[in-house]
Amino acid sequence: MTTNISFLLNGxxxxxEIKDHWTLLHLLREEMGLIGTKEGCGNxxxxxxxxxxxxxxxxxxxxxxxxxxxxxxxxxxxxxSTDGTxxxxxxxxxxxxxxxxxxxxxxxxxxxxxxxxxxxxxxxDEVKHALAGNICRCTGYVQILESVEAAKENLSGRDQ
Amino acid sequence: xxxxxxxxxxxxxxxxxxYGQHSETSKFMAGGTDVIVKVKEGWLEPDYxxxxxxxxxxxxxxxxxxxxxxxxGATVTHATLEKSLMxxxxxxxxxxxxxxxxxxxxxxxxxxxxxxxxAVPSADGAIPLIALDGMALLHGPDGERxxxxxxxxxxxxQTILKPGEILKxxxxxxxxxxxxxxxxxxxxxxxxxxxxxxIGVLLTTADDLETCTKARICLGVAAPTPMRALEAEKxxxxxxxxxxxxxxxxxxxxxxxxxxxSIRGKAWHRKEMVRVHVRRMGLQCLDIIRNNS
Numbered sequence: 001m002t003t004n005i006s007f008l009l010n011g012x013x014x015x016x017e018i019k020d021h022w023t024l025l026h027l028l029r030e031e032m033g034l035i036g037t038k039e040g041c042g043n044x045x046x047x048x049x050x051x052x053x054x055x056x057x058x059x060x061x062x063x064x065x066x067x068x069x070x071x072x073x074x075x076x077x078x079x080x081s082t083d084g085t086x087x088x089x090x091x092x093x094x095x096x097x098x099x100x101x102x103x104x105x106x107x108x109x110x111x112x113x114x115x116x117x118x119x120x121x122x123x124x125d126e127v128k129h130a131l132a133g134n135i136c137r138c139t140g141y142v143q144i145l146e147s148v149e150a151a152k153e154n155l156s157g158r159d160q
Numbered sequence: 161x162x163x164x165x166x167x168x169x170x171x172x173x174x175x176x177x178x179y180g181q182h183s184e185t186s187k188f189m190a191g192g193t194d195v196i197v198k199v200k201e202g203w204l205e206p207d208y209x210x211x212x213x214x215x216x217x218x219x220x221x222x223x224x225x226x227x228x229x230x231x232x233g234a235t236v237t238h239a240t241l242e243k244s245l246m247x248x249x250x251x252x253x254x255x256x257x258x259x260x261x262x263x264x265x266x267x268x269x270x271x272x273x274x275x276x277x278x279a280v281p282s283a284d285g286a287i288p289l290i291a292l293d294g295m296a297l298l299h300g301p302d303g304e305r306x307x308x309x310x311x312x313x314x315x316x317x318q319t320i321l322k323p324g325e326i327l328k329x330x331x332x333x334x335x336x337x338x339x340x341x342x343x344x345x346x347x348x349x350x351x352x353x354x355x356x357x358x359i360g361v362l363l364t365t366a367d368d369l370e371t372c373t374k375a376r377i378c379l380g381v382a383a384p385t386p387m388r389a390l391e392a393e394k395x396x397x398x399x400x401x402x403x404x405x406x407x408x409x410x411x412x413x414x415x416x417x418x419x420x421x422s423i424r425g426k427a428w429h430r431k432e433m434v435r436v437h438v439r440r441m442g443l444q445c446l447d448i449i450r451n452n453s
Contacts, residue, residue, distance in 0.1 A: 001165050020166035020209075023196070043197050044266055056239065056268040062196045063269065066166045067213070111264065133263020 005069035010078025018065045025049045025060035027068070028075060036076035036106050040135070047134030050107035050114075051075045057114035057130075076106035079113070088154040089113055089147075098147030100138035108134050112148045120156060124149070162205040168214045172299050172326055175210055179324045180301055182208050188326060190235045193262065193270040194278050218273070218328055228334035234273025234327045238285070242267060251332070252448060253288040253341030253360055260284065260345045273327045276312060279319045279385070280354070286313070286386045287360040288343050291376040292332045300325030313385035336374065339364040340448030342441040345380075346433050356425040357381050357433045361441035363401060365449055370400045377409065377438055382417035382430070389413035392438065401446055403439065410438035 006015040018027055028034045028051070040048030042061050049061040052074035079087035089109050092098065099105045108131065115122050115130040122130070127148050136144060169175040179186050185207035189195040192211075198204040212218055218233045221240060230251065232241070238258040241247050248255045261267055261275065261284050275285035276296070286309060294309040301324050309330060312319050321327065341362040345355040358380030364373050375396040377389040392413035399405055419430035 001163055003166065019163065021161050021163050021199075042200065044193055044262070047263060047265055050265055057265050058269050059193075059263075059265040062193050062266075064166065064192060064196065067192075067211070114264075129259075130264050133265045 003066050003069075005066060007068045007070060008072045010074060016065075020064070020066050022065040023061055024051065024053075024058075024063040024065045024068050024073070027065040028060065034075055034077050038103055038106055040103070040107075045135070046104075046107075047111060047131075048104050048107040050110045050134065052110055052114050052117075055114065055117060057111045059133075074110070074113070076110060079109070087113075089116070089151040092151035092154060093144070093147045096147040096150055097143040098139065104134060104136040104138075108136065108144055112151070116148070116152060116155060120152065122148075122152070161200050162202070162207075164199070164206050164209045166209050166211060168211040170214045170216070172215055172218070172328060175212060175215065175326060176299065176301055176324055178208070178210055183323055186210055188212055190271040190274040191237060191269040193266050194274060212273075212326065220329075230332035232272055232330045232332070234276075234329055235271045236273075237269060237271050238262070238267035238275070239264070241272065250335065251288070251292065251341070253291055253343045253362060256343035257284045257288045257345065257358075257360070272330065276309070276330075277319055277321065277327055279313050279315075279317050281316050281384055281386075282354045282358060282381045283313075283386055284343075284345055284355065284358060284380065287358050287378045287380045288341070289330055289332070290386055290388065291341060291343075291360045291362040291378045292335075293376075294330045294332050296330055297328045298325050299328045304328075310386065310388065316384050336364045338367070338369060338449050338453060339374075340445030340452075341376075342444040342448070344437050344441060346437060354424065355381055357419070357430045357437075359434060359437040359441055361438060361445055363396070363442060363445040363449065365401065365446075369450055369453055370402075372396045372399055372401050375409075377413050379413065379417055379434060382419050382434065384418075387417070389416045389434075389438075391416055396442075401442065403443065406439040406442035409442065410435040413438045 001020050038048040040046035044059040044062045050057050051060045053071050187206035189209050190212050218235045220233045221236045223230045238261045241258045272285050289309045296309050343360040346357050347353040347355045360378040362376040375393040377392045392409040414431040414435040417434050419427045421427045
């Protein structure tokens with residue numbers, strides 16, 4: 001019931017002996033101590049556990065760790081630079097009140113990152129469509145949409 | 161959570177053979193967005209989870225150049241369908257349905273085959289495939305068989321699949337010219353919501369772009385399994401399609417539906433929504449037909 005898997009996590013090659021029934025969320029939080037990714041509902045309803053697997057946003061609470069083998073995984077821990085400089089999306093959430101209690105933020109930011117990586121010019125409707133699976137109980141969502149919008153501008157500015 | 165062993169065969173035969181040896185204790189899985197929830201909740205306690213994701217042929221999406229038949233592998237994800245230009249332009253009813261399943265996170269992992277096999281009365285994925293006269297290719301210990309998608313379902317959460325049988329792919333016959341199709345999932349929250357009602361309409365017209373030669377009106381959550389409003393379809397065929405007759409079709413379809421009161425909505429409201437949305441989806445079909453001509 002154990003399997004050896006290897007995958008790329010935030011740019012680092014990882015090999016791990018896992019149990020087949022572990023979710024990716026369990027592996028990240030409980031085994032590897034990467035507690036940036038949150039467990040909300042545990043059933044794929046709330047999006048708090050969103051991580052990026054091969055460029056796609058997924059609910060890590062429903063994603064088996066064994067299926068991460070050979071994949072490229074990105075979590076919230078991989079966003080800031082090593083010197084502590086925040087990723088434009090993180091900074092934008094801080095600046096625009098997109099973070100209140102903070103529990104949904106890692107999932108919101110990873111879902112937003114997956115979207116903007118694929119579609120840097122996402123319209124507001126596209127942002128809403130992409131974030132519809134992430135629940136926030138504090139902000140009322142307006143500040144979150146504003147945060148993503150502002151990040152979009154910063155990200156495109158960075159590329160120039 | 162049950163401590164299962166994860167198996168990932170690379171061929172359908174291998175998957176069926178493994179299941180045959182452990183039929184009491186095995187469960188097939190595709191994306192896992194439903195199966196993992198059920199295992200976590202303790203509703204399923206398999207010793208073996210047999211993933212179908214490594215079976216290459218089951219993940220293919222293509223249109224046969226010669227026959228124009230569309231082939232959707234059972235483990236094609238909702239997101240793959242949603243992003244496919246071919247689906248967006250040629251099969252808008254599929255796009256309408258899959259782009260509103262679950263959430264983006266679920267669509268990135270969850271599969272069209274898994275959606276069908278779960279056989280929830282709302283099955284967003286089933287409605288368009290029924291409207292498109294889709295066929296399901298099943299493969300089991302006794303070999304392959306093909307059934308119409310509408311005959312897959314026998315009751316809520318129950319399909320005709322026999323133990324050890326796998327849904328391999330869905331095929332859609334070539335579309336007639338002058339065909340339009342549209343689906344609406346009517347619910348409250350934009351994501352992770354089962355629809356109060358789902359309405360799919362497909363219309364084909366003659367070259368005059370008015371006279372209906374084929375009509376499909378498919379409803380989800382309107383009966384224990386996905387249903388077609390056959391009387392409403394009959395009304396439309398042979399007639400010139402306009403708003404007036406679509407209003408009539410909506411009334412008939414609402415009458416045919418077997419909607420119920422449930423915790424998510426009342427029967428009268430659901431009937432009203434069938435009535436209204438059959439007309440709206442019909443008009444959308446007409447727009448599509450005329451814009452493509």
